Amino acid sequence: MGRISSWDWEVGRKKVVDSLSPLQDHEWQEEPYVSPDGETLAAIVKVGDGEFSVRTNDEVWESTFEKLWFLRYSPDGRLTALCQQDMEWSLAIDGEPWGDFAEYVWETKFTRDGSSIAAMTKIDNKYSVALNGTPWETVYENANQYALSPDGKRTAAVVQVISLGQADVEGYKKGVFSVAVDGEPWDGRYVNLFTPTFSPDGARVAAQARLTSYDYTIAVDDRPWQKTFQQVWEPVFHPKGAGVAAPVRSGGKWGVALDGQFIWNPRYVQCLGLQYSASGEKLWGVVATGFGKFTVACDNVPWDATFPIVTDLVLSPDGSRAAALTSEYNRNFRIVVDGRVWPGTSDMAWPVVFSPDGANAAAVTEKGGRFHVLVNGKAYEQSFDRAFSPVFSEDGSKVLIRAIENNSCVRIVADVARF
Amino acid sequence: MSQIADRLIDDPGLAAGVASLTPERIEEVVTRVLKGEAGAKLKAYQETCMRCGLCAQACHYYVSHDSDPSYSPVSKTTETIYELINKKGRVEPSRIYEMAQIAYTECNLCKRCAHYCPIGIDTGYAMSMMRRICYQLDVVPQYIRDTSHSHAATMNQMWVKDDEWIDSLQWQEDEARDEFPNLRIPLDKEGAEIYYSVIGPEPKFRTQLIYQAAAIMHVAGVDFTMPSTPGWDNSDMSMFVGDFENMGRLKRSHFESAQKLRVKKIVMGECGHAFRSIYDMGNRWLGYADMPVPVVHAVEFFWELLTEGRIKIPKKLEGPVTIQDPCNIIRGRGLMDKLREVTSMLCEETVEMVPNREHNYCCCAGGGVINCGPPFKNVRMTGNKAKADQLAATGVHTIVCPCHNCHGGLDDIIGYYELGMHPRFLGDIIYEIMEKPEGM
Numbered sequence: 001m002g003r004i005s006s007w008d009w010e011v012g013r014k015k016v017v018d019s020l021s022p023l024q025d026h027e028w029q030e031e032p033y034v035s036p037d038g039e040t041l042a043a044i045v046k047v048g049d050g051e052f053s054v055r056t057n058d059e060v061w062e063s064t065f066e067k068l069w070f071l072r073y074s075p076d077g078r079l080t081a082l083c084q085q086d087m088e089w090s091l092a093i094d095g096e097p098w099g100d101f102a103e104y105v106w107e108t109k110f111t112r113d114g115s116s117i118a119a120m121t122k123i124d125n126k127y128s129v130a131l132n133g134t135p136w137e138t139v140y141e142n143a144n145q146y147a148l149s150p151d152g153k154r155t156a157a158v159v160q161v162i163s164l165g166q167a168d169v170e171g172y173k174k175g176v177f178s179v180a181v182d183g184e185p186w187d188g189r190y191v192n193l194f195t196p197t198f199s200p201d202g203a204r205v206a207a208q209a210r211l212t213s214y215d216y217t218i219a220v221d222d223r224p225w226q227k228t229f230q231q232v233w234e235p236v237f238h239p240k241g242a243g244v245a246a247p248v249r250s251g252g253k254w255g256v257a258l259d260g261q262f263i264w265n266p267r268y269v270q271c272l273g274l275q276y277s278a279s280g281e282k283l284w285g286v287v288a289t290g291f292g293k294f295t296v297a298c299d300n301v302p303w304d305a306t307f308p309i310v311t312d313l314v315l316s317p318d319g320s321r322a323a324a325l326t327s328e329y330n331r332n333f334r335i336v337v338d339g340r341v342w343p344g345t346s347d348m349a350w351p352v353v354f355s356p357d358g359a360n361a362a363a364v365t366e367k368g369g370r371f372h373v374l375v376n377g378k379a380y381e382q383s384f385d386r387a388f389s390p391v392f393s394e395d396g397s398k399v400l401i402r403a404i405e406n407n408s409c410v411r412i413v414a415d416v417a418r419f
Numbered sequence: 420m421s422q423i424a425d426r427l428i429d430d431p432g433l434a435a436g437v438a439s440l441t442p443e444r445i446e447e448v449v450t451r452v453l454k455g456e457a458g459a460k461l462k463a464y465q466e467t468c469m470r471c472g473l474c475a476q477a478c479h480y481y482v483s484h485d486s487d488p489s490y491s492p493v494s495k496t497t498e499t500i501y502e503l504i505n506k507k508g509r510v511e512p513s514r515i516y517e518m519a520q521i522a523y524t525e526c527n528l529c530k531r532c533a534h535y536c537p538i539g540i541d542t543g544y545a546m547s548m549m550r551r552i553c554y555q556l557d558v559v560p561q562y563i564r565d566t567s568h569s570h571a572a573t574m575n576q577m578w579v580k581d582d583e584w585i586d587s588l589q590w591q592e593d594e595a596r597d598e599f600p601n602l603r604i605p606l607d608k609e610g611a612e613i614y615y616s617v618i619g620p621e622p623k624f625r626t627q628l629i630y631q632a633a634a635i636m637h638v639a640g641v642d643f644t645m646p647s648t649p650g651w652d653n654s655d656m657s658m659f660v661g662d663f664e665n666m667g668r669l670k671r672s673h674f675e676s677a678q679k680l681r682v683k684k685i686v687m688g689e690c691g692h693a694f695r696s697i698y699d700m701g702n703r704w705l706g707y708a709d710m711p712v713p714v715v716h717a718v719e720f721f722w723e724l725l726t727e728g729r730i731k732i733p734k735k736l737e738g739p740v741t742i743q744d745p746c747n748i749i750r751g752r753g754l755m756d757k758l759r760e761v762t763s764m765l766c767e768e769t770v771e772m773v774p775n776r777e778h779n780y781c782c783c784a785g786g787g788v789i790n791c792g793p794p795f796k797n798v799r800m801t802g803n804k805a806k807a808d809q810l811a812a813t814g815v816h817t818i819v820c821p822c823h824n825c826h827g828g829l830d831d832i833i834g835y836y837e838l839g840m841h842p843r844f845l846g847d848i849i850y851e852i853m854e855k856p857e858g859m
């Protein structure tokens with residue numbers, strides 16, 4: 001039994017917070033966040049002059065800070081916010097700062113299970129990544145696009161290892177960037193590196209690499225593929241170790257290469273967001289089969305229907321099913337699951353979530369300011385002032401709805417069968 | 420008639436690039452770009468251009484240089500891309516230097532001439548393709564190349580590091596709270612109505628514009644957010660360099676940062692070229708037929724706020740103003756009427772420049788020319804006497820100027836020709852004269 005099973009799954013409705021109006025003496029209250037289990041609603045509140053804290057249900061953190069922002073729940077339910085005290089920054093977890101304060105801290109990231117938390121850190125004008133409060137020992141004049149390994153044990157970022165004078169274009173072209181893993185830089189120097197990413201076991205790192213101004217490829221553990229391309233996008237590791245795949249552009253068209261060899265011949269106007277199924281047997285991605293004709297492809301076979309925009313490709317846990325959001329240039333959103341469009345359009349939509357067995361799919365949409373929770377294409381009987389992404393029970397038979405209605409926060413457990 | 424060879428300017432980027440060129444490499448790259456990327460349009464231009472010269476009068480460079488034919492649009496195309504087509508890329512490296520200087524610094528890609536050509540030849544497009552070839556040949560002016568490098572390394576044009584961006588916003592929020600105690604610049608607020616985007620120089624040099632925008636949003640009660648991560652800079656010098664690959668990467672980052680925050684639309688600050696990048700060039704390179712997230716230019720946004728009464732102007736700005744029509748949002752987007760309506764809602768009197776609206780002259784900073792840096796400043800000054808005359812003829816002091824580049828360009832022209840005028844952003848004027856309710 002996992003973490004989710006320990007939540008309250010009794011069918012019914014519960015008011016988590018009666019009134020969301022600011023508590024007494026709070027000058028203001030910022031936008032709300034709801035815990036994964038739906039039992040707590042949190043918001044940054046202003047408690048005094050230059051003094052901020054966090055409200056959780058009808059309580060308030062004991063600690064106060066000069067500044068607070070980026071309030072986010074870790075998947076394991078810990079509540080975090082970037083905080084400033086005496087002009088220095090940290091990450092507050094349930095009100096307590098992690099590790100030492102720094103010149104700046106930002107870009108909080110969590111592992112899927114929430115066991116590890118990371119953030120970018122600046123100390124004495126040098127940059128590194130902090131993992132669970134501890135920054136790298138080696139620091140850099142710049143670091144960005146950092147990644148946290150799926151097991152939460154490692155971090156990597158693009159780092160600048162050679163300084164550049166003003167407008168030193170020749171120096172730049174020789175390569176001043178590297179990838180640092182747990183602070184240790186690769187030996188290679190690159191014109192650019194983008195989006196380092198870890199293998200599922202955290203042992204390897206791949207990144208988009210620009211070898212010369214005109215040659216892009218993927219570098220895996222500092223070894224660029226033999227072949228170069230006009231452009232590349234984010235690489236993904238095969239889950240069982242059978243290589244690294246990435247969208248690549250050649251002759252003005254996009255395809256997919258695995259370890260440098262085409263596995264999807266370049267024939268698309270666009271291709272991005274690759275994801276492997278859990279077994280690695282299937283490879284999914286967003287493709288454009290023509291100008292303004294986007295869809296999802298599995299193993300190089302696009303769905304029949306195309307749309308002006310496709311975003312937020314989500315796979316079922318085993319990767320046999322897929323869902324995505326589509327829109328007409330950010331209007332008339334539709335949810336598409338396995339190539340079939342759910343009925344109705346909305347003004348906004350949030351990514352689909354699958355039940356653990358992959359049998360059911362749910363999503364939140366918004367239309368005319370009202371939020372709807374949909375399961376398998378059918379809307380819950382009631383709409384809300386605001387709803388957060390639903391969560392399925394581990395057996396997939398129930399769905400947790402977290403929402404705001406009439407100035408209160410509610411938690412509803414509904415049978416999936418009733419949809 | 421002068422010759423480009425007589426007015427060459429030393430630029431380390433152009434010189435280093437040309438030094439490592441061979442005729443074979445030129446031929447290879449020209450053939451590849453013409454065949455693979457330029458398409459039928461360019462060939463058709465070259466074949467149908469009648470060399471009639473009707474486009475000449477359209478170009479401020481030509482007008483400003485006493486009708487020197489060397490600066491006419493038709494001469495610019497003939498001396499560059501048409502020559503490469505005719506000679507199948509068989510030209511000497513030194514010739515590429517000349518072509519690069521023309522394409523990068525003697526054309527603002529302002530498209531004014533396209534309106535004067537009886538068959539609609541778009542010299543701006545032809546010059547873009549010429550730049551694309553120069554970029555592929557590694558022959559690019561140093562400063563704009565550096566800006567494009569910044570775009571690739573940081574996703575913004577000013578080498579602004581990730582934390583510096585957030586810090587600038589929080590700093591402006593702090594400053595603004597002295598005036599508006601409850602003001603917020605909400606970062607990463609998912610589901611906000613509007614995503615406000617700016618260009619790199621704002622957090623670096625023009626932070627007061629962020630302050631003013633936040634103040635306007637606050638007073639108007641706009642539900643907005645700004646992203647804390649890269650993608651916030653809508654500008655795009657990679658587009659003007661000819662690095663279309665990085666242009667695509669930039670626009671992807673921009674649009675995806677907005678999609679991730681699930682906003683309804685992006686409002687962009689007062690910038691011209693960024694608009695071209697998001698609605699025409701960058702979005703199309705990514706395969707979109709339109710903008711993936713609708714982008715509303717500040718002119719249009721202010722127009723909405725003012726006409727809906729969300730911003731009140733108790734007393735208009737005194738004294739006459741004139742209007743600079745930024746090419747990219749006027750010829751590019753048709754905002755000329757809204758720009759005038761906004762101006763008349765804010766200012767007592769407008770004295771139009773002549774010509775104006777879609778026939779306006781470019782500021783000569785556009786198309787990345789100002790970003791080519793100090794070596795080419797004089798090219799812009801002598802190349803736009805036409806604008807100086809136009810400005811002087813209005814006899815006013817204040818220029819309403821809703822474009823960053825135009826600002827830089829006009830400031831330089833005003834200094835060079837000692838015009839004693841002052842360009843202002845709409846946001847700057849609105850902030851100054853709008854009603855600011857007490858204790859907000």
Ligand code: SF4
Binds near residue numbers: 477495531
């Ligand atoms: S500067 Fe403008 S008018 Fe002159 S050639 Fe270029 S696009 Fe045409």
Ligand code: SF4
Binds near residue numbers: 467468535537538540
């Ligand atoms: S007006 Fe048109 S056809 Fe005539 S010379 Fe100019 S570009 Fe050629």
Ligand code: SF4
Binds near residue numbers: 529748
């Ligand atoms: S800077 Fe302004 S006037 Fe100049 S090209 Fe750009 S939009 Fe046009």
